Amino acid sequence: MSVKSLLSPSMKKGMQEAVYIELYQSNLWKSLANQLQRLGFFGSQKYFLAESAEELTHYQMHVEFMNDMGDCADLPKIDAITEKVGNIGDALDAGYSIELDVYNQYKDFYEKAQKEDVSVAQYLLQFVEIQRKAVGHYGDLLAKYKVAETTKELLEFDQHISDV
Numbered sequence: 777m778s779v780k781s782l783l784s785p786s787m788k789k790g791m792q793e794a795v796y797i798e799l800y801q802s803n804l805w806k807s808l809a810n811q812l813q814r815l816g817f818f819g820s821q822k823y824f825l826a827e828s829a830e831e832l833t834h835y836q837m838h839v840e841f842m843n844d845m846g847d848c849a850d851l852p853k854i855d856a857i858t859e860k861v862g863n864i865g866d867a868l869d870a871g872y873s874i875e876l877d878v879y880n881q882y883k884d885f886y887e888k889a890q891k892e893d894v895s896v897a898q899y900l901l902q903f904v905e906i907q908r909k910a911v912g913h914y915g916d917l918l919a920k921y922k923v924a925e926t927t928k929e930l931l932e933f934d935q936h937i938s939d940v
């Protein structure tokens with residue numbers, strides 16, 4: 777007996793989009809890390825490299841889930857990263873914006889999955905929560921960055937970005 781995929785074509789498409797977005801986000805954080813290193817913000821460089829690694833754990837969770845469902849994740853072509861940042865604030869703006877987009881993407885996919893496949897929906901719920909927390913976290917980072925900007929404590933912020 778051969779293993780049959782339990783994913784419908786539309787659920788497979790959604791999972792592939794989720795694979796793409798995690799890999800894209802991982803690359804985006806790497807690009808921000810590289811640019812911040814060039815600007816001398818080494819604390820932020822480290823922070824974004826850790827963020828990049830975390831997205832790869834999300835990607836791997838999707839791979840395992842698709843395998844459990846008798847399917848196999850395809851590796852997509854990833855778009856080039858075009859965001860250019862001149863300071864930590866720009867990087868945090870870009871971060872907040874993508875976390876919000878990804879949050880909405882997982883919410884939409886979850887709603888679709890609820891009607892189609894309870895296993896996919898149950899699996900996706902943790903990503904709705906992960907993204908909700910990420911949006912909140914970037915909101916906090918932006919708030920703290922604004923304070924650091926006003927009080928001219930940008931290097932202090934850079935050193936302690938991982939503590940927020």
Ligand SMILES: [Fe+2]
Nearest residue numbers: 798830831834
């Ligand atoms: Fe992620």
